[in-house]
Amino acid sequence: MARTARRRDDRESGSIRRRSLLLGTAALGASGLALGATGCARVPSGDALARLRTQRTVRLGIAGEVPYGYVDDQGAFTGEAPELAKVVFKRLGIDRVQPVATDFGSLIPGLNSQQFDVVSAGMYIKKERCEQVLFSDPEYQMLDSFIVLKGNPKGLRSYDDVVRKKARFATGAGYAEIGYAVAAGYPEKDIVILQDQVAGLNAVESGRVDVFAGTALTAREVVKKSTKAEATEAFAAVVDGEEQIDGGGFAFRRTDRDLRDAFNAEILKMKESGELFRILRRFGFTESEMTSLTAEELCR
Template sequence: MKQWWSVMILVPMLLLAACGQQSGDNKDEVSSAEETASANDTLSKLKEKGYVTVGFANENPYAYKTADGELTGEAVEIARTVLKRLGIEEVRGELTEFSSLIAGLQAKRFDLITAGMFINPDRCEAVLFANPEYSIGEGLAVKSENPLKLTSYKAIADNSKAKVAVMAGAIEIGYLQASGVTDKQMVIVPDQDAAISALQSGRADAMTMTGPALQSRLDSAKDSKLERVMEFEQPVVDGKSVRGYGATAFRMEDTSFQKAFNAELEKMKQSGELLTILQKFGFTEQELPGDATAEELCGG
């Protein structure tokens, strides 16, 4: 009799336990589904809206507005092509100082950064980069005939009176510091036009930025008193070339958006369409990113 009652009591307990276990499993499945839905949320919302807002720093040839207000540049046009294929027809720009782009993305002032931003481990801790769309070295411009004979960052460091204009938040600041250039020798400016002005006015003896950006500014300025240092020696930091790789940046949680973007970007690399867009902005085959990935460049 006792055995019969024991069985009667045990069966409901086992059933209850089984139900409890099943409920836990379902909860885990629901949680996983919610995480997936959340990861896809940004891309889905942008498709519904029909447009994306991108942060840019008015840096030619990466992302800038033309005289008639058109948003363009290599980073913008690559993103525009990719986004259209992802179902987002319109790209709107949010002009932001370069040094504030990451904070603006994190604060959701815009959905992406399309500013030709270099991938580096520090930035990788704050944003999620797509795979690189170009690779590039540094450039230096001076007064005609290069009166101070500045052919490298080290040459600037060796001349305590030499001053170099560099954009706030730009990666070149770190390269200059690593080459021995002091803070007093740097004229920090908000954008490229201010760098040109600093060089023209004599506030700086040189200006530095990436090669294509530098050439673009000189072409626009049409100032015969300025010239590019063609024999410029690329800086080496910690025994490594500083050749940089630029890419679109996403918020850290937008992994599915980034993966979808990467898939379309890879198709453009394979078809040659990426090079075609880059060439419109003064890039050559030498500036193609090769097989480099964001994961590798972030130190992963």
């Protein structure tokens, strides 16, 4: 993932992020500590699915991004990925899902350092990420969109437009959109990195940046209550002459293939029955954003 040294944090979004982290931590309670202290001594090693069934708890890494995985104002964790996880893991014999909130860019490092068992954040399946983790098959496919001022005064509808018009460009920490902008010729050092889409909306509304890039779903959801900003039409980023259609899935440690494979089997059943879409449409997904893509295809 491309990263940049230049960062600007939106104060209001930061307070939301901190509140989410606190709420997520509070939701864990003392049981999480007890699990860490005693669980590993009693469970099988080397078989992640058997281990989690014995513990009866799976820890989910979430990133506070609406609508993928977040903690709401009542302190409950929700989003398309956590709600899907609750269903799938229960069917795998694991009754309790436990959220662990972190920044998006810390999800893969946190997974591999065993801070949680699975990343449940609708993460795009990218080749460079596939070298670090195992992905489930995607539960959705997604295009990009921009948050811009009402009327889109600069006419920004693609990354090429952003480069050509020298727009002040922002996106989220660890987002795939960083790479798309760089591939179009935008200087990485000039990209403004913000915590999340709420910070992006605030930055556009205040005039600090001209555009914030995110997933089409993220953009259209966050501008719903805005009187100053809008989301552009969804579009496919172009890299080396090829349009990019992204898919989001769950991430597992590379040693946990048994767990990933069992998860995939359940996801396939839910796709075939239509149950997957029934869960995701509550969070703003459209039927056109359901997918038959596989992780193997996206990792290539």
